[in-house]
Amino acid sequence: MKQLRCPLNGLRNISEFIYGGEYHDVPDYRSCSSRDWSEHVFFAETKAGWVIEWWCHLPTSYWFLVERNTVSDEIRRSFPSSDLYQERVDFSRALAREKQSE
Amino acid sequence: MPFGLLKYGLRQQYPAQHQFTPSKKLKKHYDVVIIGAGGHGTSIAYNLAKYHGITDIAIIDKSYLGGGNTARNTAVIRSNYLTAEGVAFYRESVRLYQGLSNEFDFNIMMENRGQLTLAHSDAAIRSFRWRAEVNQHLGVRSELVDRKTIRELVPNLRLSEDARYPVLAGLWHKDGATARHDAVVWGYARGACQRGVELHQLTEAQGIEIEQGRAVGVRTNRGRISCGAVVQAVAGASSMVAKMAGLQLPIQSFPLQAMVTQPYKPLLDPHVSSPHVHVYVHQTSRGEFVIGGGSDPYPLYHSRATLDQKEKLAGSVLELFPFLAQARVLRQWAGTTDMTPDYSPIMGLSAVKNYFLDAGWGTWGFKATPICGKTMAELIATGRVPKLIQPFSLERFYRFEQVNEAGATAASH
Numbered sequence: 001m002k003q004l005r006c007p008l009n010g011l012r013n014i015s016e017f018i019y020g021g022e023y024h025d026v027p028d029y030r031s032c033s034s035r036d037w038s039e040h041v042f043f044a045e046t047k048a049g050w051v052i053e054w055w056c057h058l059p060t061s062y063w064f065l066v067e068r069n070t071v072s073d074e075i076r077r078s079f080p081s082s083d084l085y086q087e088r089v090d091f092s093r094a095l096a097r098e099k100q101s102e
Numbered sequence: 103m104p105f106g107l108l109k110y111g112l113r114q115q116y117p118a119q120h121q122f123t124p125s126k127k128l129k130k131h132y133d134v135v136i137i138g139a140g141g142h143g144t145s146i147a148y149n150l151a152k153y154h155g156i157t158d159i160a161i162i163d164k165s166y167l168g169g170g171n172t173a174r175n176t177a178v179i180r181s182n183y184l185t186a187e188g189v190a191f192y193r194e195s196v197r198l199y200q201g202l203s204n205e206f207d208f209n210i211m212m213e214n215r216g217q218l219t220l221a222h223s224d225a226a227i228r229s230f231r232w233r234a235e236v237n238q239h240l241g242v243r244s245e246l247v248d249r250k251t252i253r254e255l256v257p258n259l260r261l262s263e264d265a266r267y268p269v270l271a272g273l274w275h276k277d278g279a280t281a282r283h284d285a286v287v288w289g290y291a292r293g294a295c296q297r298g299v300e301l302h303q304l305t306e307a308q309g310i311e312i313e314q315g316r317a318v319g320v321r322t323n324r325g326r327i328s329c330g331a332v333v334q335a336v337a338g339a340s341s342m343v344a345k346m347a348g349l350q351l352p353i354q355s356f357p358l359q360a361m362v363t364q365p366y367k368p369l370l371d372p373h374v375s376s377p378h379v380h381v382y383v384h385q386t387s388r389g390e391f392v393i394g395g396g397s398d399p400y401p402l403y404h405s406r407a408t409l410d411q412k413e414k415l416a417g418s419v420l421e422l423f424p425f426l427a428q429a430r431v432l433r434q435w436a437g438t439t440d441m442t443p444d445y446s447p448i449m450g451l452s453a454v455k456n457y458f459l460d461a462g463w464g465t466w467g468f469k470a471t472p473i474c475g476k477t478m479a480e481l482i483a484t485g486r487v488p489k490l491i492q493p494f495s496l497e498r499f500y501r502f503e504q505v506n507e508a509g510a511t512a513a514s515h
């Protein structure tokens with residue numbers, strides 16, 4: 001069986017993982033238009049070649065990123081999301097604001 | 103009514119028939135260029151030529167006629183979907199299929215075998231009841247059936263109470279059918295070419311030319327073609343071709359695998375599908391068991407077959423039909439399927455003028471071949487989006503108006 005290296009758990013069978021979609025920049029929810037947001041939610045580049053994508057190791061619920069080729073199915077590297085995200089997105093403030101305006 | 107078959111029966115000799123001639127020279131200009139010579143592309147061309155008098159058409163394919171998912175699908179035709187929009191659309195396609203051999207004067211081997219979907223949980227029974235109501239309301243033959251009826255419909259199905267997932271009930275869809283997938287694309291291509299449409303194989307679209315927001319030409323490996331309109335009908339390659347026109351789609355492309363056994367004597371009439379154990383199977387008129395339902399767990403542009411899926415499909419089908427343990431697998435294959443978030447297609451206009459989309463057919467587009475050709479041709483010829491396909495516009499994702507057929511497509515056919 002194909003194997004994938006998890007930054008937390010090491011090399012595991014691919015059946016322990018679930019694919020979570022391509023990685024792309026998340027638009028700023030405070031300022032983006034509803035059109036931008038729907039593109040973020042639904043649309044994908046679906047590129048042929050090297051891409052970066054989200055994967056999750058299911059038994060440990062650990063989300064991380066993988067660089068993979070969507071034509072040859074080779075995996076080049078996997079790395080923790082902290083390599084790309086240093087800041088925590090705080091949705092609670094946005095939710096509170098929404099409640100206020102209701 | 104055509105008498106082709108009668109004439110054939112009265113003949114003394116049966117020389118090989120030449121169906122149509124692929125074109126040699128690519129012209130500089132066509133009214134319409136259709137990218138993709140699968141069932142959909144040829145059906146659009148056929149309908150444009152026959153019903154709208156538009157014959158200056160080139161169908162171009164980077165590979166060969168009907169060699170994409172049209173050649174790879176398991177040929178399940180049905181209309182027992184969940185949403186009113188979906189049911190109305192697929193119902194019309196099933197109706198067109200019923201008359202297609204006559205329309206072509208060419209046998210597409212339509213077989214009204216019926217389709218039985220199995221429920222192994224209370225939740226599934228509830229959703230079947232819902233589907234049956236929607237279906238019946240829209241004139242589709244679909245009903246909830248109990249285990250006794252299932253036993254009568256499919257005597258060889260394992261109905262044991264101590265199966266891992268015992269069968270509790272079924273959704274019986276009498277309109278379910280299969281047809282010879284290759285014959286469908288050949289019929290459309292022949293009919294289109296007889297009316298002047300040109301088929302250009304080994305002709306790859308490599309770029310779309312856009313001037314002032316309007317599609318005006320297609321760059322190919324055989325040179326540039328200018329045109330009045332472009333249609334993309336390329337299934338698994340949808341995102342790549344749309345990108346040439348500067349468009350992004352809500353599509354991810356996954357391989358879908360299926361396999362077929364050696365032929366055996368006839369013992370299974372209906373198509374049997376189980377979203378729960380995730381497999382579907384029917385026996386063709388040649389006797390082979392066609393086994394499908396295996397989407398790869400992540401996107402890939404490849405049509406390789408894997409041992410993982412072979413094991414999965416075999417394990418699942420043995421849950422339903424243990425006697426198949428004796429059967430030998432003849433062939434296993436895959437096709438790249440263009441999956442949308444709501445399991446409904448993307449059809450119609452795009453942000454580029456005169457650039458038409460026929461995409462997002464995922465694992466379910468063979469059954470839509472006739473209605474897709476009819477509605478897309480009407481759109482291209484008149485500029486008006488036919489009512490039947492309005493719900494499937496790309497714009498629906500911006501309005502958060504998805505047409506959710508995920509539940510009714512769970513076993514991928």
Ligand SMILES: Cc1cc2nc3c(=O)[nH]c(=O)nc-3n(C[C@H](O)[C@H](O)[C@H](O)COP(=O)(O)OP(=O)(O)OC[C@H]3O[C@@H](n4cnc5c(N)ncnc54)[C@H](O)[C@@H]3O)c2cc1C
Binds near residue numbers: 163166167
């Ligand atoms: C294993 C499997 C089982 C399936 N089972 C069912 C089923 O039971 N029932 C059902 O309804 N559907 C089923 N489907 C889905 C169905 O096969 C497809 O939705 C349908 O065949 C799509 O038809 P099409 O004509 O749009 O695409 P295709 O037949 O794939 O044709 C597209 C063509 O475009 C060409 N092309 C691609 N890129 C370019 C380019 N740049 N330039 C020129 N040409 C290009 C390709 O070579 C190809 O010939 C299944 C699919 C698979 C893979």
